[in-house]
Amino acid sequence: MNKTKTLKFDTNWSYSPAPESIDYIELKDRYGLFIDGNFTSSKGGNYFDTINPANEEKLSEVSEANEKDVDKAVQAARQAYEKVWSKMKPSERGKYIFRIARIIQEQAREFAVIESLDGGKPIRESRDIDIPLAAAHFFYYAGWADKLDYAFPGRSTKSLGVAGQIIPWNFPLLMAAWKIAPALAAGNTVVLKPAETTPLTALKLAEVIREADVPPGVVNIITGGGETGKMLVKHPDVNKVAFTGSTEVGKFIMKTLAGSGKRYTLELGGKAANIIFEDAAINQAVEGIVDAIFFNQGHVCCAGSRLYVQESVAKEVISKLKDRMNTLVIGDPLDKNTDIGAINSRMQLEKICKYVDIGKKEGGSIYQPSCTLPEKGFWYVPTLFADVSQSHRIVQEEIFGPVLAIQTFRTVDEVISKANNTPYGLSGGVWTDKGSKLFKVTKEIRAGVIWANTFNKFDPGSPFGGYKESGIGREGGVEGLHSYVELV
């Protein structure tokens, strides 16, 4: 009999590498800006590298759009809006969006591999989650294009014009789909700027858009860093700004747009509470914790980064979570067995390290499974902190990495007040076998999305967005359509 009662996951039978092939992936050495239906070089002539965060090798280089490029892209979108897209029969618009959806499905494997190469996320996620969901968003909003009269009973809709859209690096293609699909369905045209570190799937999407014969200028995709984004936000001929990213930048955009008459939706940071009651299905809840915080290396704005466990089951939950963390496979994002891929960039890795140092200094009990990380590239071991409180910075601030802060609680009221004790309000999770408790707790937590007995589930029909510092406006569902129309 083994008296220590520990489980050994370092087994004498383990998995051989099973990498997804990259032979058929064609990346250009250099990408221009996708403006008015064509790839053109930037006026400034500057390029920047995009690298594979798993080995720091250069994948390609992309143009940095300057003020003239941004203006050119917005003008192209304006022309396309005035002359073509806003005048087109809605069912025709829908036809193009359906086409984009179908081509994404056809090229799903290619998209998935590029997404993992450029961003570091495991192929399991890009293949099974990101890409299928991106296609699903186009399908969903394609269906709305000719049914806008039925979306808002008693009202009719008018498109807004040119939408300037800025997306983050954590779900590059999926965020592009969240932004482009409803905008096009509602009759707007688009200038989209993907994140600096992950431009490649957006540029591949540009190729798809061309293949789908979408009229030139309806979708323009320009690459660049924060400055390019700023120019797009400030451009006088943009009617609507849609941004997903940090709260800091979100606040800047809100200030910049104040008084401009431009519409905006912001989807910002989060610090979600994931609450486990003693009557929950514990083994499934443990899996839910893993899905909540270790999905996409924790680079998820709605990640369940604050775990609250009822004190009577805390010991069991934490012990099981540690066991589970020991079975997570960390490494090559392209390996089909990888659960945790690479951290997206050196900057993000430094931020995570900084917060873990803070957590240690503040006296939290840290646990990390033993594992060997690849020598090159950006990596972080899944980490948990127990014995922390609401006053700890790692409980208050968004880390955007695989770092979980655990607290225990005794009563329902206590956990509700602690869950709400945050500047954010994007998402949350509640685990209990009691229906009545589910309804009470989910109703009283101020967050845009709350999952019951599951976490990090997405569907194009379901609106997503935050309260408080997590943003304004909703994406997905009929509510997401509302962000791109004026009701008359």
Next chain:
Amino acid sequence: MNYHPQIHPIDQVGVGERASRLFSRSIKKESKIRALKLALSMIDLTTLEGKDSLGKVRQLCYKASHLHDQFSNLPQVAAVCMYPNMVEVAKKALKSSSIKIAAVATAFPSGMATLEAKLNEVKSVVDAGVDEVDMVMSRGRFLQGDYSYVFDEVAKVKNTCGKAHLKVILETGELITLDNVRKASDLAMEAGADFIKTSTGKVKPAATPSVVLVMLEAIRDFYKRTGKIVGMKPAGGISTAKLAIQYLVMVRETLGQEWLTPDRFRFGASSLANDILMQIVKQSTGIYQSINYFSID
């Protein structure tokens, strides 16, 4: 004994998702060959037909120790499993072998007999020298909530088994919910089971990924609580090497090293061995041979 099961709620959707994620592991090359050999060594080669004959059991025993003689370095299966009246001939056939002999007992597959008759049957196979006894749980009594009766029955059978290992068949296809599967697993382990086993193979569905995961987690939780290691045997419907490997992944990531051995994990199967053999030969030659190159005993 007055036995009240503890409630451990099971979320069916969550179990299904976890099981399918485990099943999506990609096992290739060296790790595949090792898994195939491991799975082969965990098989309880089984024949449980009303029409079984002494001759068929003799053939089965010979196959058990000569899986594919053309190929060297193959492990042998863990055990052969049969009806009580076949034990004597199997003992003789496997006299000089380390392959274990298992007999089903307690009015397999229904379990619908008096306790006295069940204990007599167990005693007779134990006296005949079996290494392992596969009993069936009384599902009717269990579903009625008569947990103490079922507990006592398992405990008494265990007592009668003496040195023979006891596997308790839950017949999960008749237990309706995963909550019941968990409850029955806990009960069987508390009452002294050395192994818990999903099914008789006579009821559909037999072993499903969700059921096996719930049972493995019950084994894990029991071990954490008591320190006792209980084995697991999925049975029924596991006929392909791929599925067997998927279950090994599930064991590896739920229970770890201690259970990756024939002493702790078995497959109850009749046609699985040949599919594994075919895969092993394919891994070394690069081509699939016709099933006719593998004996069907």
